Amino acid sequence: MSILYQEGFDPALIARQEAIFHTANGYVGVRASLEEGVPEGVKSIRGTYLNGFYNLRPIAYGEKLYGFPDEQEVMPGVADAQTIRLNVGDELFSPFTGTLEHYSRTLDMDAGVSTRNITWRTEKGATVRLTIDRLASWAEPALFLIRYRVESVDYEGALTFESTLSGEVRAYADPTDPRVAPLAVRHLAVEKAERREDVEVLTLKTLNAQQRMACAVGHRLNGRPAGRLSAQVRPGEAIVLEKWCAFRDSRRAADPAQAAFDILERAMAEPIDAWFARQRAAVSAFWDRARVEIRGDEALQSAIDFSLYQLMQSAGRDALSSVAAKGLSGEGYEGHYFWDTEIYIFPFFLLTDAARARELLRFRHGILPGAKAHARVMGHARGALYPWRTIAGRECSSYYPTGSAQYHINADVAGAVLQYWHLSGDIRFMAECGAEVLVETALLWLDVGHMNGDKFEIHSVTGPDEYTLLVDNNYYTNVGARANLIGAVRVMRALTEAGLADGVIAKTGVTPAELDAFEDAARRMLLPYDEERGIYAQDDSFLRKKVLPIADIPRDQFPLLLNRHPLFLSRHQVLKQADAVLAHFLHEEGVDEGAMRRTYDYYEPLTTHDSSLSPCIHGIMAARLGDMDKAMAYFRETARLDLDDTHLNTADGLHTANLGGVYLSVVMGFAGLRIGEEGVSLCPQLPGGLEGYAFSFLVGDSRVRCEVGREGCQLTLLEGPPARLRVYGEGVLVTGTYRFPVRSK
């Protein structure tokens, strides 16, 4: 039973709870704002979002140089259907007036429902019990439902609802925080408000992107259509208002208003309970595939349940959408998709839900035109350069040193394609989408890099560590580029052998000479290594910089990005997040064990973890290096980040990459799962403090369960043909159940 429960009403927590308890299904996301609204001055970010739906906003610059993007795609808050006001007689319900006898929020991750339970006494002394359930349907992604039940404890009289659908929505803004939109702009204008039968349909148009979204809303009172949303009650009696909402947008439907109306009508043909039942079934199927069990620590179990549930709520369901940095839980980072998806989130879907994983890759394939255009702007004659942040393919970063300069995103996207290929062997998909991505990204590396003597070097890029800017030969970037180049060659070879290469060659224009050059560049790739220290250098210059003694800096100065100029940070040995350490997580082939350990030991004390993308990787690599206590400590930090709001900005939305990191911490950290050219390998370990853990994963057409406990490890074939794995480096064919003892390093 996975339930998150928080009791008590604290106005200071409203915005954070809006994210934590939000309801979403990968398409519609609704923050858990209060139906009744909040008084002025109380922080609330009221928002409903549609994945992949965007407005264009002009970007202002003090000095605009060539190639700086003119405009930015922004995920706007769309029509607001959350508002329901309840009148108890002539007294309007608000937790800020009267007496709150009980107030709690529940996220029922088995039912797929977010609930508020409230017992409220009016100023005149009438007591009512409210149960407000919300659901964003996993079965019908357009559908969002509110079931608002009011029970009279001691009140006799009228209960009246005012339920609205509003197109007056502004973006939340904070000009002092670069991670949030700078201006409270308006993104949408009402185009049409109609009433069709007893359904209200509101169509909004984006101000600059020429897109539309529509929301259709219908009501039922006590399960029946009702003219006036009002009823008389006596003590012990209850009434239930159902608010049915369907959302559709013009990227998915030619006539969003009609589409929303149609969906709503079909949905309302059934009783609301049917949709709650369908939700439970869909969520249950998800847990069957995706559950990670943690034995011996309930807090961690609920944290991992929360993380996986939120990943599923956040992830796009079609090729028009992906996973935003805050999912559909808030407006932070303006709804943009980053490398977070491929590095932190994709493996969860790859290992549990092949169809969803494919859609995430199709999204990247679909924005290749934008990535090619971006490459041209950046001065590259060939290839595609994925935008650092985007919704529909445009580069949306207005600050290139930690935006477009992060060329590694190409390797990250290519890496996800290769993981899919290695796990599935799905050559049709590679012919259709995957190989084109690999070749276009590889062509870019060939153009951006150059031979210096006999080494292939890549200059003037920024690696994952955003505190170190515009460097030459970032180790992470070069290692990733090498894998990208090699992967493109190998996949093209496989396609050629299968007679499927022609389409890719036609689309990319790649020549045999270019494929040879890929191999040559990969072979000669410069990987900076410091002989004296015996570690991989983050880049050509990092190890010559001043060390920043971060232990001496007061805690209130973190994250440093809010308190230090980027030049100051870039001049010092200080990391925002895992960089060379992340490289060793993703690409350990050919890396000497000692060098890997020394590299970890060198960079870890220099790392602030000011990015939420950092602790999980350090935990995974601690496990990789056998330090399970450290792995466990990082896992605890990772697991509780949003639940405990340790970054103090969960109000702006959940940290989806970190949520993915929670999954990775167990599966790739403790269980040591890796996906490589030879398939899946495992090196399970059991940290002290846990009794065990278990999860299942896809490999080829099979599904395998992995259980690790004090008594040993057990692999069980759940579905499909016998599965070939490597366990502690040895080949294993899992046919039924395979047991072996757990090793530690």
Added chain:
Amino acid sequence: MSILYQEGFDPALIARQEAIFHTANGYVGVRASLEEGVPEGVKSIRGTYLNGFYNLRPIAYGEKLYGFPDEQEVMPGVADAQTIRLNVGDELFSPFTGTLEHYSRTLDMDAGVSTRNITWRTEKGATVRLTIDRLASWAEPALFLIRYRVESVDYEGALTFESTLSGEVRAYADPTDPRVAPLAVRHLAVEKAERREDVEVLTLKTLNAQQRMACAVGHRLNGRPAGRLSAQVRPGEAIVLEKWCAFRDSRRAADPAQAAFDILERAMAEPIDAWFARQRAAVSAFWDRARVEIRGDEALQSAIDFSLYQLMQSAGRDALSSVAAKGLSGEGYEGHYFWDTEIYIFPFFLLTDAARARELLRFRHGILPGAKAHARVMGHARGALYPWRTIAGRECSSYYPTGSAQYHINADVAGAVLQYWHLSGDIRFMAECGAEVLVETALLWLDVGHMNGDKFEIHSVTGPDEYTLLVDNNYYTNVGARANLIGAVRVMRALTEAGLADGVIAKTGVTPAELDAFEDAARRMLLPYDEERGIYAQDDSFLRKKVLPIADIPRDQFPLLLNRHPLFLSRHQVLKQADAVLAHFLHEEGVDEGAMRRTYDYYEPLTTHDSSLSPCIHGIMAARLGDMDKAMAYFRETARLDLDDTHLNTADGLHTANLGGVYLSVVMGFAGLRIGEEGVSLCPQLPGGLEGYAFSFLVGDSRVRCEVGREGCQLTLLEGPPARLRVYGEGVLVTGTYRFPVRSK
């Protein structure tokens, strides 16, 4: 006789001519806009500017990181007193209507007057001759005069003037050019418009900086006060409208309106001819000191006359102002002061006008509080970091990679102070201002750099070449920092010996240990040198980058900054402007002759000269290396830049650094003058194509004339005690006239 004359009326040239023919005196600058205005759609940047007077404008960012400036000082166009409309009967004069029989513009650089001569026939057939003189008084900096003479050729009837003073002024903007303001904002609002006696006084207030400026305007018709500005004429008769304008601002006067009124009243107590005579006298005195004669090339003579005249028009007269990138001739670069002043312009004033040179240094001393605040923002506990672009001391760059990252500005300012010290030996000034600048800038170097092994290194800065960003150990920067550190130590020693050090120690808090550290850092300063090529490396990474074959790029792609992303440029070996070559111009001590030549030969073909700060330095260094043909070619390019509008943006204002470069080309290029610790040295050469050249210069309390011709070289003591110089490396004491043959390398 120095006259610039352009005949013919071309609407496309109006904006350019507004800059070329503008009138200024270091305080007031008035673009040579047409009194009668232009029709809509014709490009004109109508502007009047007050040096050092600014508004604050908020800076917009897509992503604002810590330390990015919130607002920018901007030199606004102030109250516009240029407008005079002439009615010939009922026909309004405009060169766009009727028939222009003659149209010419004259800049009389002996009289200090800018004139338009026009013969115009109205549509009805009346012909008038206009002579419109303008003068920004060099004797009374607040004063700007227009003398508008109309002579009837064949017309009989009324001539009527409408003369206005307007506070409705907007900034010129071009959102596509980073060198120009992005938005046509309004900087000023009318605070008060008064009439005092027959004088109109308009007070404007800046919208954000809480400053005021006032303009007082009075008129005379035919030398007398007049109620209506109208008179009857017959053929052969003429009338003259005098428009007297006085400008004052609240940085210089507590009550600018009263101050402007008082100045105007005093000025108008004399006939206008007296002010024209006084102007001629002031200009004549300037030429006595400053003239550079070029024998055998009239075009070059007029170009150098033009350059020096414009420098004098541009340079601030008090410690509140300096020399803006466009002087007072336009709004390009928003009126900001850059390093241009110290490196390109200061030597002209230093060698010809000690008082003005001192004011330029006092300006830098005066903004030390801003520079210290900037250093703190950039993370430095000690020292001052001069803002890259500023008016009153704030860092005004919104793009730090080519803004605040150009730490070399500290060395540039310190270098100017040291030049003054070496030339003048003025220890009082050093005690009062100079040493504080040297110590504060040196303290900054100590903080920004660090010891790496036994070398002092400076990381994450941008050198003069703005196409190469955020590098380690930029040679120019490190060489300049070294001179700055040594200079601070030596001047502090001299002050200590003279018993004058206490004030500086009290103000800066500099300790003996810090002074020792200055010396140590200077001694260990890393100067990147490439053994293989035998050249100085621009920085640690430059020589590892890809070479950009600039000869293959079509000319219409230049300047590359308008057609290539900064990351692309930074990834390549390509220079915007002189960098290591500039270092060798300023600091040749200890540089081997061969290395200097190889360095020049290596970088020159990689240099686009996309900055107007580049060709003059290449010419000077070509002369230094004995290639006089190349020196002469660069000199010609430098000399004609604005006159021929070779950068296609003279309309936005003159390139004052390049104007200074014209002077440097002769004095430091051909004559090889340098100012060092041992005073002034000369190595005169005579390029082919010139008969000779001559100029005078200050050295200590003396003034020396240097004449170079086919017959040899001659140094003459014009004023003061015998002057010690070095000529071709040999010490010389100039007492009367000293003759010697010209050498070539």
